[in-house]
Amino acid sequence: MPAWVVVGTQWGDEGKGKATDLLADDVEYVVRYQGGNNAGHTIIAGDPTHPRTLKLHLVPSGVLYPNVTPVIGDGVVLDPGVLLEELDTLVAQGIDVSKLKISGNAHLIMPYHRELDRVTERYLGRQKLGTTKRGIGPTYADKAARVGLRVQDLYDMKIFREKLDVVLKEKNAVLSRVYNRLPMRAADIETEYAVYAERLRPYIADTMTLLHDGLEDGKTVLLEGAQGTLLDLDHGTYPFVTSSNPVAGGALTGAGLGPKDVERVIGITKAYVTRVGAGPFPTELGGESSVQRSAASGDPTGELGERMTDVGQEYGTTTGRRRRVGWFDAVLARYAARVNGLTEHFLTKLDVLSAFETLRVCRAYRYQGTDYDHFPPHQSIFHHAEPVYDQLPGWGDDLTAVGDYADLPKEARAYVDRLEELCGVPIRWVSVGPARSQTLERT
Numbered sequence: 150m151p152a153w154v155v156v157g158t159q160w161g162d163e164g165k166g167k168a169t170d171l172l173a174d175d176v177e178y179v180v181r182y183q184g185g186n187n188a189g190h191t192i193i194a195g196d197p198t199h200p201r202t203l204k205l206h207l208v209p210s211g212v213l214y215p216n217v218t219p220v221i222g223d224g225v226v227l228d229p230g231v232l233l234e235e236l237d238t239l240v241a242q243g244i245d246v247s248k249l250k251i252s253g254n255a256h257l258i259m260p261y262h263r264e265l266d267r268v269t270e271r272y273l274g275r276q277k278l279g280t281t282k283r284g285i286g287p288t289y290a291d292k293a294a295r296v297g298l299r300v301q302d303l304y305d306m307k308i309f310r311e312k313l314d315v316v317l318k319e320k321n322a323v324l325s326r327v328y329n330r331l332p333m334r335a336a337d338i339e340t341e342y343a344v345y346a347e348r349l350r351p352y353i354a355d356t357m358t359l360l361h362d363g364l365e366d367g368k369t370v371l372l373e374g375a376q377g378t379l380l381d382l383d384h385g386t387y388p389f390v391t392s393s394n395p396v397a398g399g400a401l402t403g404a405g406l407g408p409k410d411v412e413r414v415i416g417i418t419k420a421y422v423t424r425v426g427a428g429p430f431p432t433e434l435g436g437e438s439s440v441q442r443s444a445a446s447g448d449p450t451g452e453l454g455e456r457m458t459d460v461g462q463e464y465g466t467t468t469g470r471r472r473r474v475g476w477f478d479a480v481l482a483r484y485a486a487r488v489n490g491l492t493e494h495f496l497t498k499l500d501v502l503s504a505f506e507t508l509r510v511c512r513a514y515r516y517q518g519t520d521y522d523h524f525p526p527h528q529s530i531f532h533h534a535e536p537v538y539d540q541l542p543g544w545g546d547d548l549t550a551v552g553d554y555a556d557l558p559k560e561a562r563a564y565v566d567r568l569e570e571l572c573g574v575p576i577r578w579v580s581v582g583p584a585r586s587q588t589l590e591r592t
């Protein structure tokens with residue numbers, strides 16, 4: 150049986166948590182394949198009369214299902230203290246986490262990674278990337294530099310200490326001489342991590358073999374990405390990106406599977422666009438967008454943008470940061486379809502657009518008289534391009550109680566049809582609220 154990839158097609162926060170949670174009914178494994186505790190999924194679970202809100206940062210969403218084995222794959226970077234706290238919180242909410250499996254190849258976030266993340270962001274000043282300061286970027290940098298410590302090192306403390314001594318020498322020199330911080334002691338770190346090692350021991354597994362055996366046994370594996378396509382280290386809006394590969398290709402390396410194992414690639418796509426942190430955002434409403442763009446977007450005062458943030462509750466799950474918001478961007482959606490090889494879309498948050506009389510959809514970018522239907526090859530074009538908008542009528546009605554796709558207002562269906570036409574990939578589900586039941590399958 151096949152693997153399915155769930156990938157965000159924008160800058161993250163598309164509602165992947167809800168989509169994965171819904172699909173988890175039909176799968177046996179849910180695997181996180183990249184990123185760390187900088188991601189956040191919000192899942193509204195339980196029966197509609199007593200919904201429970203769960204916020205997950207590192208544990209795969211499938212943890213809520215008795216039929217699912219949640220897996221933290223090779224490509225993830227793991228902060229053991231934070232993971233254990235998250236597990237404790239889930240257990241306190243009555244959730245069984247005993248089936249969790251963690252790859253021994255995942256890299257460990259160390260105290261100096263967190264510290265370096267904090268001080269380098271401060272050092273960059275206005276050029277800062279807007280990282281979540283949880284040490285994710287520095288951990289991936291050490292992985293590439295081949296000085297990282299991995300989960301499996303926790304189970305040979307002699308090797309752990311040897312590696313730590315080597316790397317800490319350089320980190321302490323940087324911390325103290327460049328950033329004027331106190332050096333860290335290897336013995337303290339060793340003591341702290343030895344405690345984590347014992348608590349994590351029951352969860353450690355050869356996840357790659359586990360998943361391949363599962364596939365051979367006819368089980369379905371769902372590979373769950375964090376962040377989104379435009380935050381991909383290689384294919385996103387560099388340098389305002391994350392330090393790993395959320396795209397579908399990253400799912401393969403991050404879980405140890407091959408291309409032929411994947412049958413479906415499901416793009417999670419918000420009915421509008423949001424972005425956290427710095428970087429260009431052509432269809433942005435208000436905020437940092439240029440004056441011309443604001444005029445073209447129909448929001449010269451920034452009021453529409455504020456409304457979108459408030460109605461969509463666009464604040465980060467992990468950080469609480471206000472997200473930047475903007476109209477749907479089909480150029481980005483086409484790009485995501487290609488980069489990921491999408492087979493279908495799961496469209497989220499259509500209900501939020503009920504708050505607007507007129508909707509705009511960007512179908513191309515215009516730069517120096519040329520229209521770009523596809524993502525421009527140079528970042529300067531992306532930075533300065535003007536969106537070319539289609540205008541569509543809004544519907545006004547509340548969608549959150551609609552139970553059948555056919556019962557959506559005709560303007561809402563026309564909006565979905567137009568997005569599908571512009572993206573070139575079928576939209577299979579439309580979500581009209583955070584709860585599981587607020588999902589309409591489009592036939």
Ligand code: GDP
Binds near residue numbers: 163165580581
């Ligand atoms: P993720 O990281 O991609 O899972 O996204 P987040 O969890 O950060 O953000 C999605 C937010 O939107 C969560 O609070 C969800 O409960 C909520 N959500 C998901 N789908 C919908 C939807 O269709 N409508 C509304 N109004 N909220 C939704």
